[in-house]
Amino acid sequence: MNARCAFLLAGLLFAGAASAGDAEHVAASRGWIRVMPGALPAGGYVVLENHGDHAVSLRSASSPAYADVMLHRSSTDTGMGRMESVDALPIPAHGKAALSPGGYHLMLMKAAAPVKVGDKVRVTLRFADGSTLDTEFEAKPANTVDGGDMPEMHHH
Template identity: 65%
Template sequence: MKPFTLSILLAGFLLTGAVHAGASDHVHASHAWIRVLPGGLPAGAYVTLRNDGDQAVSLSGARSTVYADAMLHRSSTAGGVSRMTMVDALNIPAHGEARLAPAGYHLMLMQANAPVKPGDTVRLTLDFTDGSTLATDFIARPANAMDAGDDHAGH
């Protein structure tokens, strides 16, 4: 293979990788909120994710400069016993949506580096298994909140 052809081929591979590692252009977030608990207790983050792409994608985690760690969990109840299980990913079907909501999938936010109060905005970067990311602003809500506090939280 000629060096020029190899260079063009290599550049194409690098550009393809850059597209996948960048911001998500097919997943959109709405109704993003955090339930703030008192003291140093972990917070729960909830959001509706809409995938307008032709391929399914999976949320694999999140990160933030405000929290030391963010883990994807699923809450469930069986036989009267509530459980919380860490999960590796949450599938978002092509042209479909997935909801992170109380008593279901959520992001567990651990060790805030400063107090987060209701009304604060916290930016989380959502990570997807295809290498894309989505920076999303989450509104902090009080411990007794059950939704994002907007008119469309249940939609």
């Protein structure tokens, strides 16, 4: 990591700490992305838990590993699978919201460099009040059904 990058990172972390807001009440867990072949967009999934007393709203996300990250929802109300972009994902007070295959998810587009299975990708989640939460997503194979298979299960 070069000095400029480290400096930028320190600046980002400081900025995040300065704006104590919705993000500090939210815990992210089980973040993973489905790595697709070629230049196809990857899907990002995570479980967000809100420990605060008021509902918060996830508005957007960004990642240094991808040029563009969008919040999407898959809907199959018409029996046709389609995706629509959404402006916000509400997380109820003392509740949780899951970004999962077939529901809300992040679309990570135009990888800066090829993301390989096993890579850790940093994603910054931004909430309605402007506060941010840095989350680590693990890259998993395209055929993963649910990222919930925790790695500690695989002891040989």
